[in-house]
Amino acid sequence: MTAAHDSSVDSPVVLDRRDGPYGEVVLRRHGALLQIIANGCFLMDTSDGRSERLLVEAAAAVLDGRPDPSVLIGGLGVGFSLAHAVADRRWGRITVVERERAVVDWHRDGPLGEVSAGALGDPRTEVVCEDLVSYVRETSDTFDALCLDIDNGPGWTVTDGNQSLYTAAGLASCARVLRPGGVLAVWSAQPSPEFEGSLWNAGFQQVRTEEVPVARGVPDAVHLAVRPG
Known part of the structure; x- marks a missing residue:
């Protein structure tokens, strides 16, 4: 996710509004920017993307x-x-x-396809429409990297149910889904020394945080940790 930025246009225009399983989600256009709003709370927009790209780049x-x-x-x-x-x-x-599902639709058939640029159609890509917290707890699949960006950070979750992802049990689920030597990358709207401590306590190694400066306020952050081999 990424912090809100000013636009030269005063009033955003609602492009779509859906009632989803976790409340209302809205896609807006504000000048040149596309914005996602959940239950009245700003989540992200298309203004920058450096830290979201870093999430997968640092893991790679x-x-x-x-x-x-x-x-x-x-x-x-x-x-x-x-x-x-x-x-x-x-x-x-x-x-x-x-x-x-609305977010997936906005990429497949809507304005967010401008950003994903056909990535959903890449033969390597699979989309699973499911709650991430439940998925990492229940899946039998494993991965070399988990790149997680479902909240504004470990201390600022979109819904209360997401909080469990950052607990000892949630991090144990992430470690279980990772292959030996795999990397966990977690996006945050600000660095969290407390979360770094949680990663160490959960048995991860090589814990570190990479920061991306923003125009105003604290930097965005990507927390990185490696499952022992």
């Missing part, structure tokens, strides 16, 4: 040399992470878990 760098690594992208959002992964031929299988 950790896995450098591993043949055809698989990646699970948690949260389709406006599509920056998926488009960046598809543009990188190092990735093999690319699985996107997105709980809002």
Whole structure:
């Protein structure tokens, strides 16, 4: 996700509004920007995308040399992470878990296709319309990388149910889904030393945070951690 930015146009225009399983989701156009709003709360827009691209780029760098690594992208959002992964031929299988069918539709048949640029049609891409928290807890599949961007950070979740992802049990589920030596990358609207501690306590190694400066306020952050081999 990414923080809101000013637009030269005063009033956003609602392009679509849906009632989903977790409440209302809205797609708006505000000047040149597309914005996703959930239950009245701004989630993300198409203004930048550097940190969302870093999410998958940093994970790929950790896995450098591993043949055809698989990646699970948690949260389709406006599509920056998926488009960046598809543009990188190092990735093999690319699985996107997105709980809002509306968001998937906005990419397949709507304005967000401008950002994802056909990435959903790439033969490596699979879209799973399911809650990510449930998916990592229940799936029998495994991946070389988990790139998660479903909240504004471990301390600022979109819905209360997402909080469990950042607990010891949630991180254990992430570790179970990762192959040995696999990397967990988590997007956050600000660096979280507390979450770094949680990653260490969960048994991850090589825990670090990469920051992306923004125009105003604290930097966006990508928390990285490696499952022991």
